[in-house]
Amino acid sequence: MTTLMATRTQYPSMDDAQLAIEARADPEAFAELYRRHVRSIYRYHLAHTGNVRDAEDLTSQTFMAALEGIRSFRGAGPYITWLIGIASRKRLRFFRGKQPEVPLDAALHIPAPSLPTERAAARRLQIDKVLAALRTISADRAEALILCFFSGLSFAEAGLVLRKSESAVKMLISRGLQDLRTRTSLALEVDYE
């Protein structure tokens, strides 16, 4: 790990596509890609599962699959959309055979050790309500919100994943935010700062 930490600045100027090519033969390049996108993939899975354990498991599976398939990434689209494609398939396989319902109350062990208990509880409540609300709105609006807010994709990248135009993605997000506003008014208005 010391070696990995020491080489973290090795690829500052390389974009993802260049790194993905390097990663076919260079483990450090793959590690750099991993560090760049682990948060996006983790949040993507957490948004869908609402469960830290499952989100970590699916994140692990996603990157293991990306490692196995890195040679098949051809740069036809952004690396993150390719990675989200893998994450999406892992998620669907995870949910196969069971209802996509998640034990929200048992989940969300969001690490926030520095927060006072009340703030941590309020924060947990907010996240809990947002994730619950995402499950009540239409699937394409929820997916657009998850891709752009949780995974940090641009409108154009989300459009590639969803096979929709950029303007269609903006529309989905706008409608999704309206839905969230009506369904999570308490959660989004309570601020713990």
Added chain:
Amino acid sequence: MNKDMLDQLPADEQPVASKLESVVEDMKVSPGFQWELENQLMDAYKTKGQPAKGWQAKLIPALGWAILAISAAFLLNLTIRSLAPDALPAAAERPGPEISFADNVRQGDICEGRLALAHGLNVFLTTEDKTGFVPVDTGNSLDELRSFAWSADGERLAIVGNTTGSGNIYITDPTGGETGYLLSASEAGYLRDAAWSPNGRLIVLWSSQNISTLYLLSTLGHGLIEKQLDVQILGTPQFAPDGNIFFYGADRTAAGLFTLSLEPSQPFLLMPEVEDESGFAFSPDGSLLAYMEYDRDEGEAHLSTQKPSKGEYRLLGTLPIPRGSGSSLPEAANLSWSPDGKVLVFSFGRNTADSAIYLAYSDGTGLVKLADSAYAPTISADGRCLAYISNKQVFLMDLAGVSSTSPSPASALLADLPAGRGSANFRLDKLQWRP
């Protein structure tokens, strides 16, 4: 979401967007998990081809299983080599029934037709005497070759390839002699697999880039037809004998076996019980659908047949699955029927080490384990031979010697897996006898 993106949203929604953004910021990855996964990825990279399993995998059981698997594979290999005439010439001095079986196959007396193999991003056919594999692309002029599909009459072999992410379909004859493009640099994107219609007029494609689009390619020169679906295709679509298309897929709420007619329509979920990408297959006459179903509470996997109309259900056999396997359940794969519809074979397991090949009788009289550490089973057109991959080699087994009451007959070595063009992954290996 950056400020520029926020600014592009309607002003009314921007406060909610900002709040949502701040909530999401609190969803942090545990540093311990991130560090551990990075280490595991790097370990897996060093042993690429057999990456590490899930991050939570325990080291000691894994080592134990690995030692057991290697020992079993070594003993099996030793036994098989001692029985195969080409692999160990000394065995020819004491010919037994297994040697005569292998000779019969090589002389073309039984199990006629070549085997096609996809391995390491290349496609191969057996030589006429089945002593080895030769690449279809003998001139090494084609790009990555991912998979293949035999036409129902066995007269044509479609080869699935990709050039910098654009799919190609090549057609060749059963000997790999004449190869030409049927589809070049397709907009369908990266193609993973294909399957022929029963009448040979269409090939259905599976693109890993456009998984909500079904692509139908005319073999009569009418081009590519796209059909947008409201579900995602997660396994190679197949034609049923009646011409309808079936595939493992998922929509927002459920996953399972979907069916789709070629009329203007959307697919509907036929059987949510189906959980494996290739763990289902129609009987040759189209009357029965075989599939694997999982009962996690009981820790069992059930191989069953059902009439597509759901009129009759029959349990063919039960296999144990580890309780609490979660998302790492064993998978049933390459489920395929014998031409007479009396037996079907499939592999069951999580990886090459613990995957085994089973045979089930369609009348429900038994389930027989045929080979350990083996996968990609396929039955010859005359129903006599089983071919499969084990320990980087291809083996043949005489199905005439299989019964539910006696040990499985020894296998004969056909050939080593040939070297591919890219990294090998057993999940991408495909082996199919010419129909």
